[in-house]
Amino acid sequence: MASFCNGRCLLLLPLGFSCLLVVLSFADQAKETVGPFNSLYNIGDYSSSSAADHIAATLNLPSPQPHNQQGTEFFESGLNFATPGATIMSPFFFVKNGIKPPPQSHELSPIVTFMKFFYKDCFSFHDCGKNKVLRKALIFMDQPGINDYKQAFLHGKSISEASHLVPEVVETIKNSVERLIKEAEAKTVMVSGILPMGCFPGFRSMFLEGDAIGKNRCHKGLNLFSKLHNDHLSQAIMELRLKYPEVHIIYADFYKAFMAVLKNHAFLGFKTKTLMKACCGSGDGPLNFDVKKKCGEEGAATCSDRASYLHWDGFRLTPEALENLIDTLFSKKGFVFPELKFGEETTAAVTRHYSKIHGRVRDMSYVIRHLLFV
Numbered sequence: 001m002a003s004f005c006n007g008r009c010l011l012l013l014p015l016g017f018s019c020l021l022v023v024l025s026f027a028d029q030a031k032e033t034v035g036p037f038n039s040l041y042n043i044g045d046y047s048s049s050s051a052a053d054h055i056a057a058t059l060n061l062p063s064p065q066p067h068n069q070q071g072t073e074f075f076e077s078g079l080n081f082a083t084p085g086a087t088i089m090s091p092f093f094f095v096k097n098g099i100k101p102p103p104q105s106h107e108l109s110p111i112v113t114f115m116k117f118f119y120k121d122c123f124s125f126h127d128c129g130k131n132k133v134l135r136k137a138l139i140f141m142d143q144p145g146i147n148d149y150k151q152a153f154l155h156g157k158s159i160s161e162a163s164h165l166v167p168e169v170v171e172t173i174k175n176s177v178e179r180l181i182k183e184a185e186a187k188t189v190m191v192s193g194i195l196p197m198g199c200f201p202g203f204r205s206m207f208l209e210g211d212a213i214g215k216n217r218c219h220k221g222l223n224l225f226s227k228l229h230n231d232h233l234s235q236a237i238m239e240l241r242l243k244y245p246e247v248h249i250i251y252a253d254f255y256k257a258f259m260a261v262l263k264n265h266a267f268l269g270f271k272t273k274t275l276m277k278a279c280c281g282s283g284d285g286p287l288n289f290d291v292k293k294k295c296g297e298e299g300a301a302t303c304s305d306r307a308s309y310l311h312w313d314g315f316r317l318t319p320e321a322l323e324n325l326i327d328t329l330f331s332k333k334g335f336v337f338p339e340l341k342f343g344e345e346t347t348a349a350v351t352r353h354y355s356k357i358h359g360r361v362r363d364m365s366y367v368i369r370h371l372l373f374v
Contacts, residue, residue, distance in 0.1 A: 037138040037188065039078035040064050043110040044142030045086045050319060051142050052080060054326035059138070059340070067117055076133055081110040081117070087151065088144045088172050097165060099155050102147070111141075111176045118184050134186050141191045143254065144176070145169045145229060149197070150315070153206050154291075159221045163228055170232040177240055181247050190250040190336075191237060193230035195258050198222030201278045201287040202314030216262060217276050230255055234337075251337045257329040261321065262310070268324055271308040279309040279318060289314040 042052035042064050053063045056078070064078035088111070091101035148169055152162045173191065180186040197203040198219030207219060230253070237251045266272060277288040280295035280302040293299040295313035303309060310321040317325065329335045 037061060038136040039076060039133070039138070041078055041114070041134075041137055041139045042080045042082055042142065043114055043139065044082055044144070045084070045110075045147060049080055049082045050322055051326060052082070052140055054323055055140060055330075058326055058330050061138075067113065078137065079117075081114045082142075083110045083113065085147055086110050087148045088176065089148045089169060093148075093168065094151065097152070097157075099152050099157065102151050111179070115179065115183065134184055137186070137188065139180060139186050139189045141173070141177070141189065143192050143194050144173045145233075146194045149194075149225075149229070150203075153203065159207070159225050163225060166229050166232050170229065170236050173233065174236040174240060177237075177249065178244075181240075181244055181249075186247070188248040188250070190252055191233065192252040192254045193233055194226050195254050196223045196226050198224075198226070199258070199262060199276070200315060201276055201281070201289040201311055202291070204276070205287055205289050205291060205314070216259075218262075226255055248338070250340070252329060253335045253337070254325070254329070257325050257335045260328050260335075261324050265310065269308060270310050270321070271305075274303075274309050276311070277309065278311045278314045279303040279306050280313045287314075 037059065038061070040052060040056045040059070040061050040063075042049065044051075049064075055061075056063045062077040064080040067079040067081050085102055087102055094101040149162055149165070152165060157165075177189055177191060180189055196218060198221065199216070203222055204219050207222065209219065213219060234251050237249050241247075241249050261268060262275075265275060276286060278295070279288075280300060281288040281290065282293035282300045283290040290299075295302070306312075306318050307320045309318050312318045330340065
């Protein structure tokens with residue numbers, strides 16, 4: 001089946017029938033369930049720390065601690081390798097494609113930091129190398145590639161030009177996952193797709209709107225680009241699962257989960273009039289985002305009712321939106337492939353999460369049905 005939808009097919013026909021066959025095949029494999037886990041390791045952008053904390057809470061795991069913490073207890077309970085502005089690609093990738101490399105060094109990327117830790121520090125801990133701790137851990141890669149595309153768009157690349165970067169970016173993600181499997185002997189890796197860029201004020205501000213804005217007020221071209229990346233990524237993960245059948249390689253559909261939250265925003269307490277506005281930003285207008293006066297800089301201001309906003313600063317979600325996203329992701333209704341297996345204790349924790357967020361609604365089963373099927 002994989003041969004029907006190689007990189008060229010996905011690039012030219014991201015929503016074509018042949019690619020749909022691959023997606024359906026991938027979903028068919030999702031009948032198995034994965035879990036439970038003892039710890040969570042987070043690899044991603046600095047902002048991914050919040051997503052990792054929500055995932056840990058949902059799965060009834062301890063929050064991953066900063067990776068520079070010392071002591072076996074921190075290693076065994078999970079570590080956070082988040083890096084500000086983390087990219088998956090090397091500086092050479094940006095230079096050869098006519099893009100200014102990001103300021104942070106590739107040597108400080110989360111995957112590089114993780115592997116350095118594994119080789120330098122991991123073997124000093126009992127039962128770490130060859131590798132009883134990581135075999136019981138969930139390694140989470142949060143939106144790898146998102147900052148690489150952001151860097152391209154910030155430096156003037158069109159959506160069409162950026163689409164030609166997708167195969168190489170996804171191939172690098174695939175190689176990174178394979179490195180975790182072959183070198184660190186990871187047994188469970190969860191990789192998230194990227195969120196719909198066209199729904200974020202920061203990305204939308206880089207492109208003319210006009211007829212490109214859909215009924216959901218998101219930029220159609222940017223969202224098609226996000227789908228293109230995610231189609232490539234799900235294909236790559238399927239290929240890895242076929243190559244390493246003994247390893248659980250999970251795809252987390254952030255795009256689909258976010259669109260479910262967006263569709264039900266009013267029900268979840270997010271205001272329609274500020275749906276595409278950044279809470280912390282400047283310029284007001286429909287986006288409240290100015291790349292020259294970003295959140296935290298002089299001239300920017302923070303809204304007084306953050307919980308009613310989806311977007312924090314143009315590129316990140318508010319904590320309330322992120323919590324709803326993660327809860328929707330783990331609703332076991334087709335957003336995670338394969339599904340994660342919840343034990344009784346974890347199921348109780350998930351129920352508590354839904355009760356906390358949607359406490360004003362008594363019938364919790366109605367909440368989940370409303371979120372997923374309207």
